[in-house]
Amino acid sequence: MDTQREAYRVEAYDLLAELEISLLELESAPDDMDLVDRVFRAMHTIKGSGAMFGFDAIAEFTHDVESAFDRVREGHISVTTGLVNLALAARDQIRSMLDHADDPVHIDQQQGRRILDGFRAILSAAQTAPAPDGADGPARPAWEIVATGTAGATGEKIYRIRFEPHETLFQNGTNPLALLSELTSLGHCRTIAHLDRLPAPEAFNPESCYLSWDILLTSDCSLNAIQDIFIFVEDACSLSIDLIDRLDAPAEASVSKRLGEILVARGDLPPEAVDEALERQQRLGQILVDAGRVSAEKVCSALAEQEYVQSVRAKREQQSSAGSVRVAAEKLDQLVNLVGELVTVQARLNQKAVLSRDAELLNISEVVERLTDELRDNTLSIRMLPIDVTFSKLRRLVRDLSNELGKNILLKTEGGDTELDKTVLEQLNDPLVHILRNSIDHGIETPERRGKAGKPEQGTIRLKAEHSGANVLIHISDDGAGIEPAVIRRKAIEKGLLSADAERSDKELLQLIFLPGFSTAEAVTNVSGRGVGMDVVKRSIESLRGAIELNSQPGKGTTITLKLPLTLAIIDGLLVEIDSDKFVLPLSSIEECVELSREDLKKTHGRNILNIRNQIVPFVPLRERFAIAGDAPNFEQVVINEVNGRRVGIVVDRVIGEHQIVIKTMNALYKNVPEVSGATILGDGTVALILDVQKLLSGIQEENLEAESER
Amino acid sequence: MSVVNEIIDGCNRVRIVGALSIWEAAATWSDLNSLLSAPGPVEIDLTAVESCDGAGVQILCQLHKLLAQRPEQGHVTGISNGLSQAMRLAGLNADGLPAGQGEA
Structure with missing residues (x-):
């Protein structure tokens, strides 16, 4: 059970990290229903699994948060900065509950109550408020909102496309097979042809189109992308496109539909006919066909849809469980150590083989060398993680700190897929936080000062990662006030770090900020300015066998470049x-x-x-x-x-x-x-x-x- | 496209050669209809069909429907790869039925 509890904690930490990213993105894209779904699903999983593995307090706490986002999905609650703030606070509270699950006295219960009160107030307001536009009567499921084209599309979905060409389709030169072929370029298609409009041979006109199709498409494309394929035949066909399943939705949220439900959803049958048939307790499809309510072909088509959705889901679940394996970091470290030993022994074998001049031994040594190299590269690549993991954590820092300081700052990231060794990445977090705090506090000016300097009110901090040989370069640049070399010089002389008559270039003066105890902040704030930042940053980067470089243009901004090795092993x-x-x-x-x-x-x-x-x-x-x-x-x-x-x-x-x-x-x-x-x-x-x-x-x-x- | 036929041992052997598309649909159907209306068994060879569009696929469905009405008198002896691909794309099996139907 302890192993399962630990597995839950690991998964919950991952979900909380994803949740934070989704919430920050949601703040700038409040209408993105896909993000709302992601937030809901994260909360839903944290709650559900928490209850299963004995984290009852977490499950209970998360319940109201999940409910609030369920109401957002239904269109009853709008995404506001207030809601995002509350959700972020809830995320932090859940994290604290996870951290101190074995020692709950350290959890700030009062903070937890405040957060829940906030969510309950939002939920209660939503219950008393009139239904939003377009949400009359029962709430619409999320997929319907997507199907109307208002949401973004990222996860894979299953669409049902009903394509019924008018008889005149061939006459305007359209080949329906070309459209079907184009659909296959969007994803996997299961095409079900309908021949029921095909007339008797004597009435058959080979230049009229009688065929029609139901296509089940599995794709991450948007509704618009599908509509685009049919754009030139809109007037020559009846077309309906429905989103019938979202593969990234939790399984329980997307229970496979029964035949009757599918036939009703497709408009082939009224619900009363299903109820009537069910009362007879026979096979539904047979009953409906016998009763002449629906053709055998339509039942077959609906059954094919049911089978298709079930099989795609089963395949996806199989793939997702087999696609990756979670391995403890210590085991990876041990593997790297063993590979290191192997590289050393291989070098000895190689030397021995060269000295012995034994052709067979040399041959074996060469093979071992090749295999060792491959094993080393593969092992090291397992430890590589995209730097985006670290960048994402910094988004929250920039958001919270800029709000606290009354600054308007945009964080832009680039090269998030650049990979670094896990250890380097872990040790990089603190130096990056130091640099960003300095940039937000000292670098970017207040909106008023920026306005006076002729700059846009919103300051920008850019984080860019790129490969440079066996190193990774990380540039942290801002368009803030920059650093005045003269101010650095004055401070350095004041602090006894530089003699008054010392000659130093501007570049050399800038390097002084990496000296212990140096700070140019006019006032000590709780953000930075105690002079314990940049020297610590430099030491941390150097301990990673990296280097740090600073460039600044007064009035224009500062760029700090970190040069880091890909691996430490x-x-x-x-x-x-x-x-x-x-x-x-x-x-x-x-x-x-x-x-x-x-x-x-x-x-x-x-x-x-x-x-x-x-x-x-x-x-x-x-x-x-x-x-x-x-x-x-x-x-x-x-x-x-x-x-x-x-x-x-x-x-x-x-x-x-x-x-x-x-x-x-x-x-x-x-x-x-x-x-x-x-x-x-x-x-x-x-x-x-x-x-x-x-x-x-x-x-x-x-x-x-x-x-x-x-x- | 051309529809060629020869009668061997009393069996009408029909062979469709070239493209089977909307441009030849009327002529092809007319030829086939008259050949299939004639008395005696018919064998239809589709191995020389080079390409096929939606109208061609539809003709094959109709052909199979017609042959199904007189199974003792006619059947399709072979089908080209291009035709087979077009049928699959249209969600049909080689017998001109929706894929999954009429299969064991």
Whole structure:
């Protein structure tokens, strides 16, 4: 039972995430009945399954919320910002109830009562209000609303299309088979031909059309798309298109119709005839045919429709249950670890095979290598998730925060299908929240200030994700006030982070906002402005082996770009050697390697600066930095890295070559060695340390600053 | 389109060749009607029908209806792929009946 309760919680969290997205979309598209249905279904499932697995409080709480959205579906309640606010609050309350299901004292019961009172007030107002336009008498089911063409169409549906050409159809050059063929391009069709209008052979005119059809179409297309196919024969046929089933509706909301119901719905029979026939307790179709109320052909057609809807539903349910499998994240982590071990062992096997010069062994090693590569790629791809998961969470933040601050902000997202490793994605959430809060609080101006600056009152924040080699770039840009380098300079001097006479370019000044304790906010707010934001963001991104870049144009806006690796488990690295110690430098930041002779070294006069194609490049002798004993060779190698937009060299004895590196986390003893981000086991079994070049350089910079201040 | 026939061993073997569409519908039906009205058994070969539209499909339905009235005298011996596809698209089986009917 515990497993089932846990499964319910996992599913409920997913549903709540979807619910939040649907509600936010609904706020900007209040007439979209498809979204209303999505909200209703999420609430319905949370309630129904909650009651089943012992989450009675959640089921009870959700009941009124679900009822309210049922009334929205019926057209008795309109979607307003107030309703969306209340529904979002209910969503948060359900989440809190899920979080603290085992410890309910932490649930804010008062808040829960306030939310329910809100929904009850809405429901009671709807009961006393007159029926909305077009909703006289009993409420119309949602599918009817869709069938009149007022709603969007996303999920798959089954349409019944009755196409009865007039006898003159052929004479205007129309081929009905072409129309039927076009319908098949919209989705799966079950076509039922009717020959009952076909006259006796002696009265048959081959140039008149006597055939007619019922077509059952399964498609996610809209009603309009179907109507478009018949647009040129509208005057030459009788056409009716009905939505008879929605495949994304809960099964209980779409119980398969009985034969009598279908015949009545299709207008082939009055309801009284069905009642009359049922009283006789025989097979309905036979009774109706015997009674001459309907032709055998029409009964067959209706039975075909019943069978079709049932079979499509059964197939869909089978597909949806087999289409994906939910796997615990820990199991995936374990799989990635095992694949990492396999890659390491495979590298050893490969090395052994090369050394042994055994052709058969080499052959086997090559096959194992190919299979390992495929397995590695497949395993890593399982952990990849679209960044839209994270983007969606930020919509709520932007909405709530901009309302709180009285700002009008539109969040636009792009590249939501870009995939990132699950771990990277999880750790990306907090930095993105920090950046967005800063953007909303400091970046985007109030509508009044924007109006005065000649900007539209609504500010825009754009989130864009895109691939760039083995990295993903995430751009967060706003069209707000931008950052004044002069203000940064003044603040930095005030806070003692910069000497008054220091010369810094605008770009360098902007980088100062990533220093700990820096904030340009004029007033400390509860949103941001405590100076604990951007340095934390930078550290978080760097801990993901990523980089952050900031560009800003005063008055026009700011863009922050995050560069993140696709995965944290395996990286491409350059293996280098100092004496017998091996190190790995991440390949993503390496630009080139150059040779450093003793003569070149002498010319630097101990300043550790190289002139590469007339560009001054500082370098770090790693042997010296890590105090590795022994003499350097006559010709050393400088690996040029690009760090924070600057070129910096790392001097090593030898460059061994490129390797795919499976990262192993370091023992707790090494956790205070920031320059080393991990280790890897090489093919020959030796261990190589993976260097964090960014931290290596910032450590040196800090030491230099300390040394300067001591002087 | 052309309707050709030859009588072999007393059996009228009719073969429809080419397209079977609204443009040939009147002529085809007229030819078929007169051939089927004649006494004696008839075999209709549809393997040479190259293409077929709604009017052609309708003629085949009517043909099957007619043959059903005199099963001892006539039947269809073969059907082309193009015709078979057109019948399927129209929701009909090879016997010119709504798909699902008249099948075991």
